[in-house]
Amino acid sequence: xxxxxxxxxxxxxxxxxxxxxxxxxxxxxxxxxxxxxxxxxxxxxxxxxxxxxxxxxxxxxxxxxxxxxxxxxxxxxxxxxxxxxxxxxxxxxxxxxxxxxxxxxxxxxxxxxxxxxxxxxxxxxxxxxxxxxxxxxxxxxxxxxxxxxxxxxxxxxxxxxxxxxxxxxxxxxxxxxxxxxxxxxxxxxxxxxxxxxxxxxxxxxxxxxxxxxxxxxxxxxxxxxxxxxxxxxxxxxxxxxxxxxxxxxxxxxxxxxxxxxxxxxxxxxxxxxxxxxxxxxxxxxxxxxxxxxxxxxxxxxxxxxxxxxxxxxxxxxxxxxxxxxxxxxxxxxxxxxxxxxxxxxxxxxxxxxxxxxxxxxxxxxxxxxxx
Numbered sequence: 001x002x003x004x005x006x007x008x009x010x011x012x013x014x015x016x017x018x019x020x021x022x023x024x025x026x027x028x029x030x031x032x033x034x035x036x037x038x039x040x041x042x043x044x045x046x047x048x049x050x051x052x053x054x055x056x057x058x059x060x061x062x063x064x065x066x067x068x069x070x071x072x073x074x075x076x077x078x079x080x081x082x083x084x085x086x087x088x089x090x091x092x093x094x095x096x097x098x099x100x101x102x103x104x105x106x107x108x109x110x111x112x113x114x115x116x117x118x119x120x121x122x123x124x125x126x127x128x129x130x131x132x133x134x135x136x137x138x139x140x141x142x143x144x145x146x147x148x149x150x151x152x153x154x155x156x157x158x159x160x161x162x163x164x165x166x167x168x169x170x171x172x173x174x175x176x177x178x179x180x181x182x183x184x185x186x187x188x189x190x191x192x193x194x195x196x197x198x199x200x201x202x203x204x205x206x207x208x209x210x211x212x213x214x215x216x217x218x219x220x221x222x223x224x225x226x227x228x229x230x231x232x233x234x235x236x237x238x239x240x241x242x243x244x245x246x247x248x249x250x251x252x253x254x255x256x257x258x259x260x261x262x263x264x265x266x267x268x269x270x271x272x273x274x275x276x277x278x279x280x281x282x283x284x285x286x287x288x289x290x291x292x293x294x295x296x297x298x299x300x301x302x303x304x305x306x307x308x309x310x311x312x313x314x315x316x317x318x319x320x321x322x323x324x325x326x327x328x329x330x331x332x333x334x335x336x337x338x339x340x341x342x343x344x345x346x347x348x349x350x351x352x353x354x355x356x357x358x359x360x361x362x363x364x365x366x367x368x369x370x371x
Contacts, residue, residue, distance in 0.1 A: 002111045003074065003087070003113070004084060004087070004190045005092070011128050012118065030194065031194040032081065033084040037088075043070060043073055063101045066102060067101075067106045071107035086190070093116060113190065117182070119177055121279070122256050125256055126253050126256065126286070128153045134210055135213045140222060143241065143250060146253065150255055154263050164273060183196055207293070211297050213226070213229050214250055247288055247289065247290040248290075252287070252288070256285050
Protein backbone atom coordinates (compact mmCIF):
# COMPACT_ATOMS: atom_id res chain seq x y z
CA UNK A 1 0.00 0.00 0.00
CA UNK A 2 1.24 3.47 -0.90
CA UNK A 3 0.17 6.57 1.04
CA UNK A 4 0.52 9.89 -0.77
CA UNK A 5 0.49 12.96 1.46
CA UNK A 6 0.06 16.10 -0.65
CA UNK A 7 1.04 19.09 1.51
CA UNK A 8 0.77 22.12 -0.78
CA UNK A 9 2.23 24.70 -0.63
CA UNK A 10 -0.87 26.89 -0.75
CA UNK A 11 -1.61 28.80 -3.97
CA UNK A 12 0.02 26.12 -6.15
CA UNK A 13 -3.10 24.39 -7.46
CA UNK A 14 -4.01 22.57 -4.25
CA UNK A 15 -7.73 23.29 -4.55
CA UNK A 16 -7.71 22.15 -8.19
CA UNK A 17 -6.00 18.89 -7.22
CA UNK A 18 -8.36 18.29 -4.30
CA UNK A 19 -11.41 19.09 -6.40
CA UNK A 20 -10.38 16.72 -9.18
CA UNK A 21 -9.67 13.92 -6.70
CA UNK A 22 -12.97 14.48 -4.89
CA UNK A 23 -15.09 14.65 -8.05
CA UNK A 24 -13.70 11.56 -9.78
CA UNK A 25 -13.83 8.58 -7.40
CA UNK A 26 -14.71 6.11 -10.16
CA UNK A 27 -11.73 7.05 -12.31
CA UNK A 28 -9.43 6.78 -9.29
CA UNK A 29 -10.90 3.41 -8.33
CA UNK A 30 -10.23 2.08 -11.82
CA UNK A 31 -6.57 2.99 -11.28
CA UNK A 32 -6.49 1.36 -7.84
CA UNK A 33 -6.43 4.68 -5.99
CA UNK A 34 -8.63 6.22 -3.27
CA UNK A 35 -8.83 9.86 -2.20
CA UNK A 36 -9.21 10.02 1.59
CA UNK A 37 -9.87 13.76 1.76
CA UNK A 38 -8.15 16.50 3.73
CA UNK A 39 -8.45 15.20 7.30
CA UNK A 40 -8.58 12.01 9.38
CA UNK A 41 -12.29 12.22 10.15
CA UNK A 42 -12.92 9.09 8.05
CA UNK A 43 -11.24 6.80 10.62
CA UNK A 44 -13.22 4.18 12.50
CA UNK A 45 -14.04 5.00 15.22
CA UNK A 46 -14.25 8.57 13.96
CA UNK A 47 -11.25 10.67 14.83
CA UNK A 48 -11.89 13.79 16.84
CA UNK A 49 -10.29 15.86 14.11
CA UNK A 50 -12.35 18.67 12.66
CA UNK A 51 -9.52 20.94 11.61
CA UNK A 52 -5.81 20.55 10.90
CA UNK A 53 -4.87 22.58 13.96
CA UNK A 54 -6.73 20.20 16.29
CA UNK A 55 -4.73 17.22 15.06
CA UNK A 56 -1.43 19.09 15.04
CA UNK A 57 -1.90 20.09 18.68
CA UNK A 58 -2.30 16.48 19.81
CA UNK A 59 0.44 14.95 21.96
CA UNK A 60 2.77 12.25 20.68
CA UNK A 61 0.70 9.39 22.13
CA UNK A 62 -2.43 10.60 20.34
CA UNK A 63 -0.59 10.96 17.04
CA UNK A 64 0.76 7.42 17.42
CA UNK A 65 -2.81 6.25 18.06
CA UNK A 66 -4.04 8.02 14.90
CA UNK A 67 -1.21 6.38 12.96
CA UNK A 68 -2.30 2.95 14.16
CA UNK A 69 -5.90 3.57 13.22
CA UNK A 70 -4.91 4.91 9.82
CA UNK A 71 -2.70 1.86 9.24
CA UNK A 72 -5.66 -0.41 10.03
CA UNK A 73 -7.89 1.61 7.71
CA UNK A 74 -5.37 1.32 4.88
CA UNK A 75 -5.08 -2.43 5.46
CA UNK A 76 -8.84 -2.66 4.95
CA UNK A 77 -8.58 -0.67 1.71
CA UNK A 78 -5.78 -2.94 0.50
CA UNK A 79 -8.09 -5.92 1.01
CA UNK A 80 -10.53 -4.18 -1.35
CA UNK A 81 -7.86 -3.85 -4.03
CA UNK A 82 -6.77 -0.27 -3.35
CA UNK A 83 -3.03 0.17 -3.87
CA UNK A 84 -2.66 3.95 -3.44
CA UNK A 85 -4.37 6.18 -0.87
CA UNK A 86 -4.15 9.97 -1.07
CA UNK A 87 -4.46 12.67 1.60
CA UNK A 88 -4.21 16.30 0.49
CA UNK A 89 -4.02 19.33 2.78
CA UNK A 90 -1.93 22.45 2.19
CA UNK A 91 -2.19 23.25 5.89
CA UNK A 92 0.45 20.58 6.53
CA UNK A 93 3.11 22.33 4.42
CA UNK A 94 4.99 23.83 7.36
CA UNK A 95 4.38 20.95 9.78
CA UNK A 96 7.11 18.41 8.92
CA UNK A 97 8.56 18.10 12.41
CA UNK A 98 5.13 18.19 14.07
CA UNK A 99 4.03 15.23 11.92
CA UNK A 100 7.17 13.16 12.55
CA UNK A 101 5.68 11.00 15.38
CA UNK A 102 2.60 10.29 13.28
CA UNK A 103 4.55 9.30 10.16
CA UNK A 104 7.11 7.27 12.10
CA UNK A 105 4.33 5.23 13.75
CA UNK A 106 2.64 4.13 10.52
CA UNK A 107 2.85 0.46 9.57
CA UNK A 108 6.26 -0.15 7.93
CA UNK A 109 4.45 -1.96 5.11
CA UNK A 110 2.97 1.40 4.05
CA UNK A 111 5.22 3.29 1.65
CA UNK A 112 4.75 6.99 2.41
CA UNK A 113 5.52 9.71 -0.13
CA UNK A 114 5.06 13.38 0.71
CA UNK A 115 4.68 15.61 -2.32
CA UNK A 116 4.67 19.40 -2.50
CA UNK A 117 4.66 22.13 -5.11
CA UNK A 118 6.55 25.42 -5.30
CA UNK A 119 5.90 28.37 -7.55
CA UNK A 120 8.25 31.07 -8.77
CA UNK A 121 8.40 33.69 -5.99
CA UNK A 122 7.79 36.63 -8.32
CA UNK A 123 4.36 35.12 -9.00
CA UNK A 124 3.65 33.32 -5.74
CA UNK A 125 4.39 36.21 -3.37
CA UNK A 126 1.73 38.56 -4.88
CA UNK A 127 -0.73 35.65 -5.07
CA UNK A 128 -0.13 34.66 -1.44
CA UNK A 129 -0.51 38.26 -0.32
CA UNK A 130 -3.77 38.64 -2.25
CA UNK A 131 -5.13 35.54 -0.49
CA UNK A 132 -3.88 35.79 3.12
CA UNK A 133 -3.10 39.49 3.28
CA UNK A 134 -6.26 40.82 1.62
CA UNK A 135 -9.13 38.42 0.82
CA UNK A 136 -8.68 36.13 3.85
CA UNK A 137 -6.76 38.48 6.15
CA UNK A 138 -5.07 36.40 8.82
CA UNK A 139 -2.98 39.03 10.63
CA UNK A 140 -4.03 41.08 13.63
CA UNK A 141 -4.90 44.71 12.98
CA UNK A 142 -5.64 46.31 9.66
CA UNK A 143 -4.42 45.44 6.19
CA UNK A 144 -0.62 45.31 6.08
CA UNK A 145 1.23 46.77 3.08
CA UNK A 146 2.72 44.22 0.70
CA UNK A 147 6.24 45.54 1.31
CA UNK A 148 5.86 44.78 5.04
CA UNK A 149 4.80 41.16 4.79
CA UNK A 150 6.28 39.79 1.53
CA UNK A 151 9.52 38.83 3.29
CA UNK A 152 7.64 36.76 5.88
CA UNK A 153 5.72 35.00 3.11
CA UNK A 154 9.02 34.12 1.39
CA UNK A 155 10.21 32.16 4.42
CA UNK A 156 7.43 29.63 3.80
CA UNK A 157 9.56 28.13 1.02
CA UNK A 158 11.93 26.83 3.71
CA UNK A 159 9.44 24.09 4.54
CA UNK A 160 10.54 22.27 1.37
CA UNK A 161 14.01 21.93 2.88
CA UNK A 162 12.57 20.75 6.21
CA UNK A 163 10.54 18.00 4.52
CA UNK A 164 13.57 16.83 2.50
CA UNK A 165 15.77 16.83 5.59
CA UNK A 166 13.25 14.67 7.45
CA UNK A 167 12.21 12.25 4.70
CA UNK A 168 15.05 12.32 2.18
CA UNK A 169 13.85 10.80 -1.08
CA UNK A 170 10.46 10.25 0.52
CA UNK A 171 9.70 13.90 -0.19
CA UNK A 172 9.13 14.97 -3.80
CA UNK A 173 9.05 18.64 -4.80
CA UNK A 174 7.36 19.69 -8.03
CA UNK A 175 7.62 22.97 -9.96
CA UNK A 176 4.14 24.44 -10.40
CA UNK A 177 5.20 26.89 -13.13
CA UNK A 178 6.65 24.07 -15.24
CA UNK A 179 3.75 21.68 -14.64
CA UNK A 180 1.15 23.27 -16.94
CA UNK A 181 -1.74 20.98 -16.01
CA UNK A 182 -1.12 20.66 -12.27
CA UNK A 183 -3.69 17.86 -11.84
CA UNK A 184 -2.11 15.81 -14.61
CA UNK A 185 1.34 16.53 -13.24
CA UNK A 186 0.29 15.39 -9.77
CA UNK A 187 -1.15 12.11 -11.07
CA UNK A 188 1.99 11.44 -13.11
CA UNK A 189 4.19 12.19 -10.10
CA UNK A 190 2.36 9.65 -7.91
CA UNK A 191 2.10 7.05 -10.67
CA UNK A 192 -1.70 7.00 -11.00
CA UNK A 193 -2.95 6.68 -14.57
CA UNK A 194 -6.34 8.35 -14.62
CA UNK A 195 -8.07 11.13 -16.52
CA UNK A 196 -9.76 13.41 -14.01
CA UNK A 197 -12.19 16.13 -15.01
CA UNK A 198 -12.60 19.39 -13.14
CA UNK A 199 -12.37 23.13 -13.65
CA UNK A 200 -9.87 25.48 -12.06
CA UNK A 201 -10.93 25.62 -8.42
CA UNK A 202 -9.84 29.11 -7.39
CA UNK A 203 -9.52 31.38 -10.44
CA UNK A 204 -7.79 34.69 -9.90
CA UNK A 205 -10.11 37.25 -8.34
CA UNK A 206 -11.08 40.35 -10.24
CA UNK A 207 -8.74 43.08 -9.04
CA UNK A 208 -11.61 45.42 -8.32
CA UNK A 209 -13.31 42.82 -6.14
CA UNK A 210 -10.03 42.14 -4.37
CA UNK A 211 -9.59 45.85 -3.68
CA UNK A 212 -13.10 46.03 -2.19
CA UNK A 213 -12.38 43.02 -0.01
CA UNK A 214 -9.19 44.68 1.20
CA UNK A 215 -11.03 47.92 2.00
CA UNK A 216 -13.71 45.95 3.84
CA UNK A 217 -11.36 43.60 5.74
CA UNK A 218 -9.30 46.58 6.92
CA UNK A 219 -12.22 47.35 9.26
CA UNK A 220 -11.66 44.20 11.32
CA UNK A 221 -8.90 43.92 13.96
CA UNK A 222 -8.55 40.14 13.68
CA UNK A 223 -8.85 37.36 11.13
CA UNK A 224 -11.33 38.51 8.49
CA UNK A 225 -12.63 35.43 6.73
CA UNK A 226 -14.08 35.87 3.22
CA UNK A 227 -17.56 35.18 4.58
CA UNK A 228 -17.56 38.54 6.33
CA UNK A 229 -17.40 40.34 3.02
CA UNK A 230 -19.74 37.82 1.40
CA UNK A 231 -22.37 38.43 4.05
CA UNK A 232 -21.96 42.24 4.00
CA UNK A 233 -21.12 42.47 7.73
CA UNK A 234 -19.63 45.86 8.59
CA UNK A 235 -18.98 47.45 12.02
CA UNK A 236 -19.94 51.14 12.48
CA UNK A 237 -17.49 54.05 12.54
CA UNK A 238 -14.63 52.01 11.08
CA UNK A 239 -11.70 53.83 9.40
CA UNK A 240 -11.68 53.82 5.60
CA UNK A 241 -8.52 53.14 3.63
CA UNK A 242 -8.40 55.27 0.46
CA UNK A 243 -7.96 53.86 -3.03
CA UNK A 244 -4.70 55.77 -3.56
CA UNK A 245 -3.26 54.44 -0.31
CA UNK A 246 -4.43 50.95 -1.21
CA UNK A 247 -2.72 51.11 -4.62
CA UNK A 248 0.52 52.26 -2.99
CA UNK A 249 0.56 49.81 -0.08
CA UNK A 250 -1.09 46.69 -1.47
CA UNK A 251 -0.77 46.65 -5.28
CA UNK A 252 2.82 47.87 -5.74
CA UNK A 253 4.80 44.67 -6.25
CA UNK A 254 8.07 46.48 -6.84
CA UNK A 255 9.57 45.09 -3.59
CA UNK A 256 9.33 41.55 -5.00
CA UNK A 257 12.75 41.73 -6.67
CA UNK A 258 14.36 42.83 -3.43
CA UNK A 259 12.69 40.05 -1.45
CA UNK A 260 13.77 37.49 -4.06
CA UNK A 261 17.35 38.81 -3.93
CA UNK A 262 17.41 38.72 -0.12
CA UNK A 263 16.50 35.04 -0.21
CA UNK A 264 19.02 34.06 -2.92
CA UNK A 265 20.57 31.41 -0.66
CA UNK A 266 17.18 29.75 -0.24
CA UNK A 267 16.53 29.58 -4.00
CA UNK A 268 20.11 28.30 -4.55
CA UNK A 269 19.60 25.52 -2.02
CA UNK A 270 16.33 24.46 -3.63
CA UNK A 271 18.04 24.48 -7.05
CA UNK A 272 20.93 22.38 -5.72
CA UNK A 273 18.75 19.84 -3.95
CA UNK A 274 15.85 19.56 -6.36
CA UNK A 275 17.12 20.88 -9.71
CA UNK A 276 14.37 23.51 -9.85
CA UNK A 277 15.48 27.04 -10.74
CA UNK A 278 12.82 29.35 -9.33
CA UNK A 279 14.55 32.54 -10.46
CA UNK A 280 15.51 31.69 -14.03
CA UNK A 281 12.79 33.85 -15.59
CA UNK A 282 11.79 36.82 -13.48
CA UNK A 283 8.62 38.65 -14.42
CA UNK A 284 8.54 42.43 -14.35
CA UNK A 285 6.51 43.67 -11.36
CA UNK A 286 3.02 44.77 -12.24
CA UNK A 287 2.35 48.48 -11.81
CA UNK A 288 -1.19 49.37 -10.75
CA UNK A 289 -1.95 53.08 -10.65
CA UNK A 290 -4.66 54.52 -8.38
CA UNK A 291 -6.63 55.38 -11.54
CA UNK A 292 -6.52 51.78 -12.77
CA UNK A 293 -7.50 50.43 -9.37
CA UNK A 294 -10.30 52.97 -9.05
CA UNK A 295 -11.64 51.94 -12.47
CA UNK A 296 -11.54 48.25 -11.46
CA UNK A 297 -13.39 49.03 -8.23
CA UNK A 298 -15.99 51.03 -10.14
CA UNK A 299 -16.59 48.17 -12.58
CA UNK A 300 -17.14 45.79 -9.68
CA UNK A 301 -19.44 48.27 -7.91
CA UNK A 302 -21.56 48.55 -11.07
CA UNK A 303 -22.10 44.78 -11.01
CA UNK A 304 -22.96 44.86 -7.30
CA UNK A 305 -25.42 47.73 -7.77
CA UNK A 306 -27.14 45.96 -10.66
CA UNK A 307 -27.47 42.79 -8.58
CA UNK A 308 -28.98 44.79 -5.72
CA UNK A 309 -31.31 46.50 -8.16
CA UNK A 310 -32.61 43.12 -9.28
CA UNK A 311 -33.28 42.11 -5.69
CA UNK A 312 -35.09 45.39 -4.97
CA UNK A 313 -37.21 44.86 -8.07
CA UNK A 314 -38.09 41.40 -6.77
CA UNK A 315 -39.08 42.90 -3.41
CA UNK A 316 -41.42 45.38 -5.10
CA UNK A 317 -42.60 43.16 -7.92
CA UNK A 318 -46.34 42.40 -8.26
CA UNK A 319 -45.66 38.72 -8.78
CA UNK A 320 -44.09 38.50 -5.33
CA UNK A 321 -47.10 40.28 -3.82
CA UNK A 322 -49.52 37.86 -5.50
CA UNK A 323 -47.61 34.91 -4.09
CA UNK A 324 -47.79 36.42 -0.62
CA UNK A 325 -51.55 37.01 -0.75
CA UNK A 326 -52.03 33.30 -1.31
CA UNK A 327 -50.22 32.56 1.95
CA UNK A 328 -52.30 34.59 4.39
CA UNK A 329 -51.09 32.80 7.49
CA UNK A 330 -47.69 31.37 6.56
CA UNK A 331 -45.92 30.41 9.79
CA UNK A 332 -47.58 33.18 11.75
CA UNK A 333 -45.75 36.03 10.03
CA UNK A 334 -47.24 39.45 9.46
CA UNK A 335 -48.19 40.49 5.93
CA UNK A 336 -45.05 42.63 5.54
CA UNK A 337 -42.83 39.82 6.78
CA UNK A 338 -44.45 37.34 4.40
CA UNK A 339 -43.81 39.78 1.57
CA UNK A 340 -40.10 39.82 2.46
CA UNK A 341 -39.97 36.03 2.49
CA UNK A 342 -41.74 35.75 -0.86
CA UNK A 343 -39.54 38.40 -2.43
CA UNK A 344 -36.38 36.62 -1.36
CA UNK A 345 -37.75 33.40 -2.80
CA UNK A 346 -38.56 35.28 -5.97
CA UNK A 347 -34.94 36.48 -6.06
CA UNK A 348 -33.84 32.83 -5.81
CA UNK A 349 -32.31 33.28 -2.38
CA UNK A 350 -33.89 30.49 -0.29
CA UNK A 351 -31.27 30.73 2.46
CA UNK A 352 -32.07 34.38 3.06
CA UNK A 353 -35.77 33.57 3.02
CA UNK A 354 -35.20 30.90 5.67
CA UNK A 355 -33.30 33.39 7.82
CA UNK A 356 -36.19 35.84 7.57
CA UNK A 357 -38.66 33.15 8.62
CA UNK A 358 -36.51 32.18 11.58
CA UNK A 359 -35.67 35.70 12.71
CA UNK A 360 -39.01 37.43 12.19
CA UNK A 361 -41.47 35.01 13.76
CA UNK A 362 -43.65 36.58 16.41
CA UNK A 363 -43.20 35.79 20.12
CA UNK A 364 -44.45 32.40 21.15
CA UNK A 365 -48.15 32.45 21.77
CA UNK A 366 -48.66 35.89 20.22
CA UNK A 367 -49.81 36.62 16.67
CA UNK A 368 -47.57 39.24 14.97
CA UNK A 369 -49.46 42.41 14.22
CA UNK A 370 -50.70 42.99 10.69
CA UNK A 371 -49.22 45.90 8.70
